[in-house]
Amino acid sequence: MAEGAAQSLNPYIDRAVRSPYPENAWLVGSAADIERVFRSESATIVKNSFARWLSTVGSCEECGATRQLQRAHRQDCARPKLVREAAERAGRVGADGMLTVGVKALRVAFLELHRDDAQGRRLRCLCRTCHRAYDRASGASAPSAAPPA
Numbered sequence: 370m371a372e373g374a375a376q377s378l379n380p381y382i383d384r385a386v387r388s389p390y391p392e393n394a395w396l397v398g399s400a401a402d403i404e405r406v407f408r409s410e411s412a413t414i415v416k417n418s419f420a421r422w423l424s425t426v427g428s429c430e431e432c433g434a435t436r437q438l439q440r441a442h443r444q445d446c447a448r449p450k451l452v453r454e455a456a457e458r459a460g461r462v463g464a465d466g467m468l469t470v471g472v473k474a475l476r477v478a479f480l481e482l483h484r485d486d487a488q489g490r491r492l493r494c495l496c497r498t499c500h501r502a503y504d505r506a507s508g509a510s511a512p513s514a515a516p517p518a
């Protein structure tokens with residue numbers, strides 16, 4: 370594969386984590402609680418950080434369509450799973466077993482979990498129809514009415 374052809378997410382992550390996140394609230398709870406609270410924020414982060422990436426890829430990786438393109442998390446790293454993992458990485462477990470995590474650290478850890486791994490890119494560029502089919506095939510029960518990331 371020619372250099373650049375893989376359209377790595379990494380440069381977009383580098384850019385996103387450099388931009389300041391001035392506000393820093395703290396979340397306390399189980400990883401599952403934190404995932405629920407952070408759900409819409411995590412969708413926004415993916416959408417904003419990888420907007421340019423989506424237009425760089427430019428067509429659905431399944432059918433070639435160029436309209437209604439969306440970022441689809443690879444089946445083994447669905448967005449809620451990455452949020453829980455980021456909360457565990459960036460947070461501290463207290464004596465009560467609850468996680469305490471700063472939102473700023475959570476955002477950065479969540480973005481970092483989008484770096485390419487041995488299987489390659491963690492996001493696929495899919496049209497709306499192929500995205501739905503892809504998520505259905507993975508058995509991921511996306512929360513109803515949640516906007517796709």
Ligand SMILES: [Zn+2]
Nearest residue numbers: 429432496499
């Ligand atoms: Zn498609």
